[in-house]
Amino acid sequence: MNPIQRSFFARPTLEVAPELLGMRLWSRFGRKETSGIIVEVEAYHQLDEASHSYRGPTKRNEAMFREGGHLYVYLIYGMHYCMNVVTETAGSGAAVLIRALEPLDGLELMRERRGARPDRELANGPAKLCEALGVGPELQGEDLLASPRVGIEPCRRIADSEIAISTRVGITKAVDAEWRFYLRGSEWVSKGRPSGRS
DNA sequence: TGATAGATCGGCT
DNA sequence: GCCGATCTATCAG
Numbered sequence: 001m002n003p004i005q006r007s008f009f010a011r012p013t014l015e016v017a018p019e020l021l022g023m024r025l026w027s028r029f030g031r032k033e034t035s036g037i038i039v040e041v042e043a044y045h046q047l048d049e050a051s052h053s054y055r056g057p058t059k060r061n062e063a064m065f066r067e068g069g070h071l072y073v074y075l076i077y078g079m080h081y082c083m084n085v086v087t088e089t090a091g092s093g094a095a096v097l098i099r100a101l102e103p104l105d106g107l108e109l110m111r112e113r114r115g116a117r118p119d120r121e122l123a124n125g126p127a128k129l130c131e132a133l134g135v136g137p138e139l140q141g142e143d144l145l146a147s148p149r150v151g152i153e154p155c156r157r158i159a160d161s162e163i164a165i166s167t168r169v170g171i172t173k174a175v176d177a178e179w180r181f182y183l184r185g186s187e188w189v190s191k192g193r194p195s196g197r198s
Numbered sequence: 199t200g201a202t203a204g205a206t207c208g209g210c211t
Numbered sequence: 212g213c214c215g216a217t218c219t220a221t222c223a224g
Contacts, residue, residue: 170217
């Protein structure tokens with residue numbers, strides 16, 4: 001039972017992205033569950049030079065072109081995995097990169113997967129949260145509305161005033177677009193250095 | 199605290 | 212070949 005409907009994801013990615021803040025993202029393998037509250041995201045779409053979908057569908061980004069609610073996982077810098085929630089409709093090539101979580105459940109397992117470090121560094125980055133949740137290429141294309149292994153559900157109510165907006169982190173194209181959303185003042189957001197203000 | 203280099207590999211110019 | 216939606220260790224101040 002997943003309380004979120006397909007229609008939630010089947011909207012413009014810039015609308016969906018900020019609404020993902022405050023939701024609980026979980027993964028479960030056997031009886032081991034880990035989860036966290038989403039505190040930072042970035043939106044990407046097909047007419048966006050910085051997006052993997054910009055040049056159209058390829059073997060690598062195929063999952064990003066599925067209908068909203070699926071998972072797009074990719075390997076970055078040859079060693080880290082990052083996860084996106086696909087948005088809009090099949091063929092759109094839009095998604096929201098999950099950039100940071102506030103750890104909620106399974107802290108012990110997260111610490112095990114991430115190694116000894118302060119709790120605030122367990123999931124304060126896109127590759128870190130994938131490691132903390134055990135998300136890798138096996139979950140490529142997973143349907144968040146049907147998967148027993150990974151899912152998203154409403155958890156915390158977020159007021160508009162708590163949402164901060166900025167440019168995105170780590171990209172070299174479309175650097176001025178303010179498509180990063182995060183919880184203002186949260187100690188769990190990444191250490192990214194966006195070029196914009198706010 | 200801030201800057202820098204290295205790890206490591208698939209996809210595309 | 213080149214470079215990336217990153218992270219970590221290390222070094223300088």
